[in-house]
Amino acid sequence: MGYGLLDRTMIHRLTEQWHYGGIGVIVVHVSGNTSASVLEALTEWMNEQRRLVWRYRMENDFFYFLQRGKSEDKLDKLIKRAVDALRSKLKRIYAGEEELSATHADRSAFAIGHASAYPSSIGRSAEATIYYAIKDAISAVMRYRIRQEDAAAVLDSPAGAETDTWGGLALDESRISGTGGQGRQIAQPAAVPSSAKTPFPIGMLAKSIPTLSPSERVSDLARMFESNPHVQGAIIASEGRPIGLIMKENMNQLLAGQFGLPLYWNRSVSKIMDEEALVVEADLPVEHVAQLAMARDISRLYHVVIITRGGKLIGAASIRAILECMTQLRTEEARTANPLTGLPGNAAILREMQSRIDTGKKFAIIYADLDYFKWFNDCFGFSRGDELIRFLSAVLQEVASLSGAKDDFIGHIGGDDFIVLSDAEDAEQLCRHMITRFNDGARAYYGGVDVSSVMDRSGNTVIQDGVTLSLSLLTWDGLQVVTTADISEAAARLKKQAKSITGSAYVAGDVFEKHLGEGKTT
CATH class of the missing domain: 3.10.580.10 (CBS-domain)
Known part of the structure; x- marks a missing residue:
C-alpha cells in the first residue's frame, strides 16, 4: 500500500527540501461511509496547514505529508500541532452527527497515525525511507483500531461477566x-x-x-x-x-x-x-x-x-x-541495531517508547551518558573507548536483568548515550545499582594509570578521578498526554542538571515537572 502511494513527482516534491528537518507523515482512517461534513473538516484542516506538501486518498484512508521550513519549529512539534488540530475537528464532527457520542460507534469512528522520515545516513533510498514512515503511521492506526475494537467488546459484554481489564483490553x-x-x-x-x-x-x-x-x-x-x-x-x-x-x-x-x-x-x-x-x-x-x-x-x-x-x-x-x-522483523532489528553493542537503535527505541505510551501504563525512562568520555578517547584511544562503551552496555543489561522488571527495554542511542525503559517499581534503585556497578568496574579500563584530573570539552582541567556516569530518570504516570518529543525534552533538562554534579549521579523528575528533582550520587 505504501509503495502504491509513491511516484516520481511525489518523491521529488517531498525530498526537495527535506534536509531542513524531514517529512511528517499523517494517516487518517475513517470508518464506514465518509460523510460530507467529515470531508469538509478534512479540507478545512488542509487549508490551515501551511507546510502541507502532498496528499493522497485511498478509499477511507487519507495520507498527508508535511514539510518543515528552514527556520521553523522542529518536525515533531509541527506534526503534533497538526494532529491535535485534526483530531479536534474530527471529534467535533462525530460528536454532532446522529448523537454518535451516545453509542459505541464513535470509539472507532476515526484513527490517526503519524511518523517522521529523514534523509538516510546509511544509503537507504528516498523511496524506501518514505515508505517505512508510511508503514509506521499505518501500523499506529491499526494498533489504535485493534485496541478500540477490543475495548468495545469489553463494554458490549453481558452484565456480570467476569472479565479483567487492563488498558482497555479484555484479558x-x-x-x-x-x-x-x-x-x-x-x-x-x-x-x-x-x-x-x-x-x-x-x-x-x-x-x-x-x-x-x-x-x-x-x-x-x-x-x-x-x-x-x-x-x-x-x-x-x-x-x-x-x-x-x-x-x-x-x-x-x-x-x-x-x-x-x-x-x-x-x-x-x-x-x-x-x-x-x-x-x-x-x-x-x-x-x-x-x-x-x-x-x-x-x-x-x-x-x-x-x-x-x-x-x-x-x-x-x-x-x-x-x-x-518473523524473518522480516529480525532483519529490521538487526539492520537498526547498534553495531558496537548489538542493542536496538534509534528507530526501535522510538517504536518501543511509543508502544509503551500507547498502552497507557506508567513506566520509567533512564537516559545514561558518560562524562568526560572525549577526554578518555583522547588519552586511551578509540579502541579502549569502545571497550568502555561495551562495559556500560553490559552494566545496564546486568542491572536491568537482576533488579528491573521482566520486560525492561535497553537501547543504544549512539556513542556513549543509552536509554532504559523500565516497569520497575523502584526505578531509583536501578539508577543506584547502575552507578555502583559502573564505578566499581570502570577503573579496569585505565590500564593501571592513576587518574586524578580530566579535561572538559573546552580544554579546562577538572579535578575528577576519571569518567563518571550521569543518569536522567524520568517517570510518566500513564495518565497525562505525552509524546516521545516531550520525553526527550524533559530528559535533556535532567541530563544537563546531572552533568553539573561532581562524580557519578542521577537526577529524577516527572516528564512534566517544571522544576525537576534534586540530583543524587551514590
Whole structure:
C-alpha cells in the first residue's frame, strides 16, 4: 500500500527540501461511509496547514505529508500541532452527527497515525525511507483500531461477566486455555498488550479462508478443494466462531484409506475436522504465535493458524507467512541495531517508547551518558573507548536483568548515550545499582594509570578521578498526554542538571515537572 502511494513527482516534491528537518507523515482512517461534513473538516484542516506538501486518498484512508521550513519549529512539534488540530475537528464532527457520542460507534469512528522520515545516513533510498514512515503511521492506526475494537467488546459484554481489564483490553487469566470442552487450543492476549511488544500483531497477517458449517458434507469439501487447487485448508465454524480445521492433505489421506470413501464421503465435515487446531486472538504478537505454532505436534506443524477477534473468525495465517514476517522483523532489528553493542537503535527505541505510551501504563525512562568520555578517547584511544562503551552496555543489561522488571527495554542511542525503559517499581534503585556497578568496574579500563584530573570539552582541567556516569530518570504516570518529543525534552533538562554534579549521579523528575528533582550520587 505504501509503495502504491509513491511516484516520481511525489518523491521529488517531498525530498526537495527535506534536509531542513524531514517529512511528517499523517494517516487518517475513517470508518464506514465518509460523510460530507467529515470531508469538509478534512479540507478545512488542509487549508490551515501551511507546510502541507502532498496528499493522497485511498478509499477511507487519507495520507498527508508535511514539510518543515528552514527556520521553523522542529518536525515533531509541527506534526503534533497538526494532529491535535485534526483530531479536534474530527471529534467535533462525530460528536454532532446522529448523537454518535451516545453509542459505541464513535470509539472507532476515526484513527490517526503519524511518523517522521529523514534523509538516510546509511544509503537507504528516498523511496524506501518514505515508505517505512508510511508503514509506521499505518501500523499506529491499526494498533489504535485493534485496541478500540477490543475495548468495545469489553463494554458490549453481558452484565456480570467476569472479565479483567487492563488498558482497555479484555484479558484472560492465561495465554492458552481450553474452551467448549473440545480441547481446542486458544491463545489469548497476555497480561501486557501486544502493542507494548511489537507493532506486528498476528491479525495483520490474517487472510480469508474457506469456511463451512459443521453440517456440510465431506464430498462438498472435497469438490471445493478439487476446483481450488491453491486452497490448502478450510475452517469449520458455527455462528462465526471456529470449532475445527480440515487441511486438504489430511482429508485426502483419510479418504485414500481402504474404507475411507464409503465411511466418510457422505458424512458431515464435523466427523473429520481437527478439534485441536491452534486459534489465536488477533492482537497476540507474531513472535508468540510462531512459538505456539512450532510447539505443536509434528503432524500439525504446517497447519494454518486460525485468527479471531473477540472469539469471532477473521481469517487464518499460513506458517510460511508467519515465518516470513518473523524473518522480516529480525532483519529490521538487526539492520537498526547498534553495531558496537548489538542493542536496538534509534528507530526501535522510538517504536518501543511509543508502544509503551500507547498502552497507557506508567513506566520509567533512564537516559545514561558518560562524562568526560572525549577526554578518555583522547588519552586511551578509540579502541579502549569502545571497550568502555561495551562495559556500560553490559552494566545496564546486568542491572536491568537482576533488579528491573521482566520486560525492561535497553537501547543504544549512539556513542556513549543509552536509554532504559523500565516497569520497575523502584526505578531509583536501578539508577543506584547502575552507578555502583559502573564505578566499581570502570577503573579496569585505565590500564593501571592513576587518574586524578580530566579535561572538559573546552580544554579546562577538572579535578575528577576519571569518567563518571550521569543518569536522567524520568517517570510518566500513564495518565497525562505525552509524546516521545516531550520525553526527550524533559530528559535533556535532567541530563544537563546531572552533568553539573561532581562524580557519578542521577537526577529524577516527572516528564512534566517544571522544576525537576534534586540530583543524587551514590
